[in-house]
Amino acid sequence: MKSRFQLSKKKWENVHYKQQLPHDQLEAQKDEVIDNSLLMNLNWFKQILGDNDDFNIRKFTIFGTYPAALFYLSDFADQQSLNQDILKPLMSVPTHLSGKNIDRDTLQNTLMNEVLYHSKVLLNNNKAELVQSILKGETIIIIDGFQEAFQIGTRKVEKRAINQPETEQVILGPREGFIETLSTNISLLRYRLQTPDFIIKTLSVGEMTKSQVAICFVRGLAEEELIKEVEYRLSKIEIDGILDVGYIEQFIEDNHMSPFPQVQSTERPDKVVGGILEGRVAIMVDGSPFALLVPVVFNQFYQTAEDYSSRYLMGSFVRIARILALVFSLIFPSIYVSFISFNPELLPTEFAVAVAGGRAGVPFPAVIEVLLIEVAMEVLREATVRLPKQVGGALSIVGVLVIGQAAVEAGIASPITVVVIAMTTIGSFATPAYSAAFALRMLRFPIVILAGVFGLYGVVVGVIFIFNHMLSLKSFGVPYMSPVSPFNNEGMKDVIIRGPLWWMPKRPSFLHTKNDNRIGGNNTKNNQPTHSTSDSEKDGKQLRKGDEDGTT
Secondary structure, three states: OOOHHHHHHHHHHHHHOOOOOHHHHHHHOOOOEOOOOHHHHHHHHHHHHOOOOOEEEEEEEEOOOEEEEEEEEOOOEOHHHHHHHHHHHHHOOOHHHOOOOOOHHHHHHHHHHHHOOOOOEEEEOEHHHHHHHHHOOOEEEEEOOOOOEEEEOOEOOOOOOOOOOOOOOOOOOOOOOOOOOHHHHHHHHHHHOOOOOEEEEEEEEOOOOOEEEEEEEEEOOEOHHHHHHHHHHHHOOOOOOOOOHHHHHHHHOOOOOOOOOOOEEEOOHHHHHHHHHHOOEEEEEOOOOOEEEEOOOHHHHHOOOHHHHOOHHHHHHHHHHHHHHHHHHHHHHHHHHHHHHOOHHHOOHHHHHHHHHHOOOOOOOHHHHHHHHHHHHHHHHHHHHHOOHHHHHHHHHHHHHHHHHHHHHOOOOOHHHHHHHHHHHHHHHOOOOHHHHHHHHHHHHHHHHHHHHHOHHHHHHHHHHHHHHHHHOEEOOEEOOOOOOOOOOOHHHHOOOOOOHHHOOEOOHHHOOOOOEOOOOOOOHHHOOOOOHHHHHHHHHHHHHHHHHOOO
């Protein structure tokens, strides 16, 4: 005996699944045009979008003579613009047209050029494109007897204010960050790149979401092959929906199994503009506050926009500290395990005695001890990220203090182990790019295991494997370790240290830009007044020598 639920389910399937889905109907009629009968168009649009409560059809007559209908989504279109700029001038004859004979032959031209108070109006007769424009927030006007519809841009989306970036905060530099609206993000780039060579290309990605994806570059700087490759990879994406720029990243990266990111994501407009001026291509998605930069090399992940806003001595010092913290966060726990388990003779005698005394009551080997504390720190870090801001900070501090002290008193871990893991965690926070820091956090575990099995040999072998993997990576055809490998003298001025701006007159050679000069002949430090002719000539010779070294 069938249950009532099974009978109702079968009845529902018979009623609804025999009907063709609206998406399938649009696919089947994607090349068809609208009918010249208003009634036929009304029935067709109701069939496609009629189940939506926010889909509205407003029937009216143009100038009291021509029947027409207006189609829009009430929660997505600007109601004030609909009333003031569209319906009001269409329903009553404007004063400048009173007394004139407006026949059917000149109606469309008159409405387009003399009546509609809107900047974004075009004629379209494709059924599928008109439905898609309604779903984007635009308004459609169909007039009885005409086989073309007016497509008007009335989209209105509530958006948050432009605030300081949450993940890439700086002391010196702009305080603006991207938001979720693509048009606003493009305007932030236009504000900084006021040149006609700055190009924006858009395409739609996602079978259902139809997300707008923008490709941003400067023509003449970005390599043509790179632009074509970006467009090709984006066009090959086949997925129902693109909800964030991270979806795009997973489809376009070269090596999907590598822990290292091959695309740089950022929410800072100044960082995106800096990358575009070097010859890179930026990718943005409507609905995401992040942008992608391609191609990318590894040294970009420990560089910040603040490095270039500050004086080069300060920027170089902070960058070196950041690199040391990066290396520290990767191998410090494994070196500690190898010293304690295999090579205690490498430690100073007093320090070795202190460490041995601290580990006297610990029942686990050093490798198990380190892994337990590392896992606990990762769980605690994830918990603090998911908690509300009001309690997240307090939990992270209290959790570290309480858990660390309790683990030491319970004999699960030694004090020196807690100190090592704490210093490692702090070092990982110094890496500006979250994706790169996460890769180092992942790789820390296998290196610790290798150190627990083979000692220092395991650490060395693990680091060699990591470097070998990084040397094999490419990002859109660019070697991941450029300009270290292949070596480029000009590019090394911005790898370990941040050289003065006048030391770096060339764009990165691995980007193969047509115009590789970013500092002109007179736009250099040596353009400043000098006190002696000999000093000026000496500086000029040094600059010319630097230019020759940077030629590719």
